Amino acid sequence: MESQGAIVLFRRDLRLDDNAALGAACARGGPVVPCFVWSPEEDGSWAPGAAARWWLHHSLGALDASLGERGARLVIRRGPTREALEGLVEETGARAVYWSRSCEPARAAADVDLADALRAGGIETRSFAGALLAEPASVRKKDGSPYRVFTPFFRTFLARVRAGAPARPPREIPFPAAAPESLRREALELLPRVDWTAGLRAAWTPGEAGAATAWKRFLARAADKYAQARDVPGIAGTSRLSPHLHFGEISVRRMWRDAARRRKGAPAARAAGIDAYVRQLVWREFAHHVLWHFPRTPDDPLQIAFARFPWASAPAEREAWQRGRTGYPIVDAGMRELWATGWMHNRVRMIVASFLVKHLRVSWQEGARWFWDTLVDADLANNTFGWQWAAGCGADAAPYFRIFNPELQGRKFDPEGAYVRRWVPELAVLPARWIHAPWRAPAEALCAAGVELGRTYPAPIVEHAAARAGALAALAAMRKGSRQTGSGGGGSNGTPNALERRLAEMRPDS
Ligand SMILES: Cc1cc2nc3c(=O)[nH]c(=O)nc-3n(C[C@H](O)[C@H](O)[C@H](O)COP(=O)(O)OP(=O)(O)OC[C@H]3O[C@@H](n4cnc5c(N)ncnc54)[C@H](O)[C@@H]3O)c2cc1C
Structure with missing residues (x-):
């Protein structure tokens, strides 16, 4: 290969649009080898889960097809990354990665x-920015320390961050005449042996084209009403871009720019919808900021006092939660949506997470692991943040003592029960009045709807008031233990470990 030849390592930037690494490689003028290295062991205990692997398989196929339209193809290798790249450098004579x-x-x-x-x-x-609007370490408080509360982070972010203009995809990609060997995608065994993915296939189109379609559809149909609709799980009020964003199939810089264009000169109601959406994109930035500065948080609570929270083991209850059989319709609908489609609406994620950690007192880490395996958008920053938020032990978290009542949450955000009817079909014809609390329904109403509690649909596995009291007692026990040992809440995670020291030394653009 000519001396200008370059390898582009694709990872979580599975797109051609606004891909600075690909653009720079093409600009060198020599052949370009687009490459993907499968190296799950390098993610330690957070290697992609089953649903994310399904997504990745299809996204790699889509990327290969787009590269093919521009004269190149994706070279797939197995890790470790360093050995794979060194091998490819030797085979191709590339001078840059x-x-x-x-x-x-x-x-x-x-x-x-x-x-x-x-x-x-x-x-x-050379490495290039592209996954976020700002490098995770770049937004800091005046004293240089990281933010732990969203609103001031958001203000500073809006004041300081200027997302650059997105770059267009290259028209052609000069591929070497002697194509390097590639594994077939199937060889990575990303798909499950027993195929349970029909629901995922029906719900999603992984890849850059699928992402662009979803984004355009959202902008045209739902963005203006996002502020009101985003909390209603029974309607398509959100963008469902999370898996596309996780795999970098869409440039967040392009989304930011498109959103700003749509907002310009828009009437107040439309502007409010776009503003609310942009705010969510900044929550994503904030979650990454927190993970960057507190890299132990996927496993340990940010608020150190929670390390001594008396979590329950409760395997039967945990399994009922996983399978959507808790007897609380909004919780069960969410868990079944997750199982069927690999995704769950944000409001319902908050409800089911709260139910697990507060009603069942099963640890947030166990919940995060279940989500990790079942979500197509499983993302270390967002998932960790979401679970620590729900458990009350993270940054800007919902306090542990504030306990969602699943029945009231259901009534408020799914008033007619459209969401529950869809995912819990055994309750489909129960009147709206009882849909979020079938245990309160009179026998005639249950009989008319064909519901027999304990047989066709479970009775609640815990009683709300008792579970709430139990959660508050556990919190009090934790606080008492902390006072006795002096390990109060809100502290740091103690002495920096090797990774934390390393990150502190790294330049933001290394
Ligand atoms: C317990 C729990 C676990 C979660 N796990 C994940 C996860 O693994 N991966 C993931 O991407 N999101 C996670 N979230 C955040 C949120 O639920 C999803 O990002 C959102 O539901 C995705 O749907 P959407 O693309 O339609 O979102 P939209 O409402 O259309 O929002 C647009 C984008 O903004 C970002 N975003 C929205 N809300 C949040 C948020 N609260 N925190 C961080 N970013 C946000 C996402 O990238 C999302 O795609 C979790 C939330 C909770 C409460």
């Missing part, structure tokens, strides 16, 4: 070692 920067701390630190190793072999390396 480019990639989009990871915004997850452990991966980002590993990338520094990767760059060092390749450079030691005389290979030029």
Whole structure:
């Protein structure tokens, strides 16, 4: 391969649009080898779960097809990443390796070692921003410390961050005449052996084209009403872009720019919808900011006092939660939507997470693991943030003592029961009055709807008032223990570990 040849390592930037690493490689003028290395062991205990692997399989296929339209193809290898790239450099004679920067701390630190190793072999390396609107370490308080509360982070973000203009995709990608060998996608065994993915296939179109369609549809049909509709799970009021964003199939910079254009000169009601949406995109930035500065949070609570919370084991209840058989219709609808489609509405994620950690007192870590395996959008920053928020132990979290009542949440956000009827068909014809509390319905109403509690649909596995009292007692016990040992809430995670020290030393653009 000519001396300008470059390898582009695709990871969570599975798109051609606004992909700075790909653009820079093409600009060198020599052949470009787009490459994907499957190296789940490098993600430690957070390797992609089953639903995310299904997504990845299809997204790689879509990327390969788009590259093919521009004269190239995706070269697939197995990890470790460093060995795979060194092998590909040797085979192709490439002189450079480019990639989009990871915004997850452990991966980002590993990338520094990767760059060092390749450079030691005389290979030029460059990394580019692209997953977020701002580098996770770039927004800080005046004293240089990280934010732990969203509103001031949001204000500083809006005042300081200027998302650059997105770049167009390259028209052609010069691929080497002698194509490097590639594994077939199937060889990575990303798909499950027993096919349970029909619901995922029906719900999603992984890949850049699917992302662009979803984004355009959302802008045209739902963005203006997002502020009111985003909390109603029974309607298509949100963008459902989370898996596309996670895999980098859409540029958040392009979304930011499109949103700003649509807002310009818009009437107040429309502007409110766009503003509310943009705010959610900044929650995503905030979740990454928190993960970056507190890299132990996927496993440990940010508020250290919660390390001694007396979580319950409750395997039977936990399984009822996983299977959508708790007897609380809004909780069961959410868990079944997740199982069937690999996704759940945000409002319902908050309700089911609260139910697990407060009503059942099962640890947030167990909930996060279940989501990790079942969500197509499973994302270390957002999932960790969401679970710690729900458990009351994270940044800007809902206080543990504030306990969602699932019946009232259902009545408020799914008043006619449209969402429950869809996902819990055994309650489909129960009148709206009883749909969120079938245990209160008179025998005639249940009989007319064909519901027999305990047989066709479970009776509640815990009683709300008793569960609430139990959760508050557990919180009091935790606080008492903390006072006795002096390990109060709101503290840091103690002495920095190796990764935390490393991140503190890393330049934001390393
Ligand atoms: C317990 C729990 C676990 C979660 N796990 C994940 C996860 O693994 N992956 C994930 O992407 N999101 C997670 N979320 C956040 C949120 O529920 C999803 O991002 C959202 O439901 C995705 O749907 P959407 O694309 O239609 O969102 P929209 O409402 O259309 O929002 C647009 C985008 O903004 C971002 N966003 C929206 N809300 C949040 C939020 N609260 N925190 C961070 N980013 C947000 C997402 O990237 C989303 O795609 C979790 C929330 C909770 C409460």
